[in-house]
Amino acid sequence: AQSVTQLGSHVSVSEGALVLLRCNYSSSVPPYLFWYVQYPNQGLQLLLKYTSAATLVKGINGFEAEFKKSETSFHLTKPSAHMSDAAEYFCAVSDDTGGFKTIFGAGTRLFVKA
Amino acid sequence: DGGITQSPKYLFRKEGQNVTLSCEQNLNHDAMYWYRQDPGQGLRLIYYSQIVNDFQKGDIAEGYSVSREKKESFPLTVTSAQKNPTAFYLCASRAIAGGSGTGELFFGEGSRLTVL
Numbered sequence: 001a002q003s004v005t006q007l008g009s010h011v012s013v014s015e016g017a018l019v020l021l022r023c024n025y026s027s028s029v030p031p032y033l034f035w036y037v038q039y040p041n042q043g044l045q046l047l048l049k050y051t052s053a054a055t056l057v058k059g060i061n062g063f064e065a066e067f068k069k070s071e072t073s074f075h076l077t078k079p080s081a082h083m084s085d086a087a088e089y090f091c092a093v094s095d096d097t098g099g100f101k102t103i104f105g106a107g108t109r110l111f112v113k114a
Numbered sequence: 115d116g117g118i119t120q121s122p123k124y125l126f127r128k129e130g131q132n133v134t135l136s137c138e139q140n141l142n143h144d145a146m147y148w149y150r151q152d153p154g155q156g157l158r159l160i161y162y163s164q165i166v167n168d169f170q171k172g173d174i175a176e177g178y179s180v181s182r183e184k185k186e187s188f189p190l191t192v193t194s195a196q197k198n199p200t201a202f203y204l205c206a207s208r209a210i211a212g213g214s215g216t217g218e219l220f221f222g223e224g225s226r227l228t229v230l
Contacts, residue, residue: 009154032216043118043204043221044157051216090156092219100145100164100210101172102219106156 002027002093006105014113019063019078021108023091026072033074034092034102035065044090050074061085086112116141120205120222127192127199127229135190135225137205144210146188147219150174151202160203163188164210192227200229 007022025031032051036044048059055067065076074091088109094102118139127133139146145164149157159172163182177196182188188207192199203226206219 006156034218036219036221041202041224041226043206043223044219045221046218049216049218094216100208101159101162102147102208103159104149104157106154 002031002095002101002103004091004093004103004105006089006091006108008108009106010109010111012111012113013081015083016080019076019081019085019110021076021089021091021110023065023074023076023105024072025074025091025093027093027095029095029097032094033065033067034094035059035063035074035076036090036092036104038088038090038107047076047089081110081112083112083114086110118205118207118220118222120203120225123223123225125225125227127227129229130194132191132193133227135192135203135205135227137188137190137222138186139188139205139207139220140186141207141209141220142185143207143220144185145208146182147206147208148172148178148180148188148190149204149206151204151224157204160190199227202226 003026005024034049035047038044048057050067058064063078091105121136147162148160161180163169179191205222208217
């Protein structure tokens with residue numbers, strides 16, 4: 001069965017500082033991994049996805065994530081935080097089995113201090 | 115523009131009433147999903163459908179029902195049997211290309227249901 005664990009329900013950084021949001025997954029078959037962002041009272045938007053091509057994936061708004069199979073991790077990073085990055089971020093896993101379900105982590109809320 | 119439309123955005127319900135949340139997509143996606151979002155719990159899958167006239171229960175289907183009579187539409191009914199229905203409900207769709215689950219989900223703006 002698939003599962004996703006996001007370490008830290010809240011992360012606070014200063015504007016201009018490195019953003020690091022952690023995600024570990026569990027999957028019995030090769031996974032597809034995603035990061036989504038959600039702004040208040042809105043749906044989720046895709047930031048980036050890993051689908052077994054390059055292990056370092058670049059997404060929108062300067063975010064990137066690295067797939068590390070040995071660590072079963074898919075951490076999200078951004079070199080320099082901007083105030084507009086304040087939102088909730090969700091890591092998710094899918095695969096080619098089980099009706100193409102996508103399983104989400106509990107989410108990490110990012111706060112950016114001026 | 116293609117996308118997913120959910121309605122209503124806000125809904126208030128008295129205890130004991132059934133309510134139906136609408137979800138329509140014009141992305142020509144085969145698969146559609148309903149998720150429930152509660153603070154600190156992420157998104158939990160209620161129901162999903164890969165083709166018309168077929169759907170499967172997700173992790174928290176009790177107290178909910180769905181139909182998939184058209185490819186574009188996947189309404190969710192929150193029944194009076196759902197003990198704690200106050201939540202934010204999100205509808206999503208995805209393409210299933212070549213039998214692969216690599217496609218990302220596209221989400222609607224959500225419907226917030228409050229039980230009075």
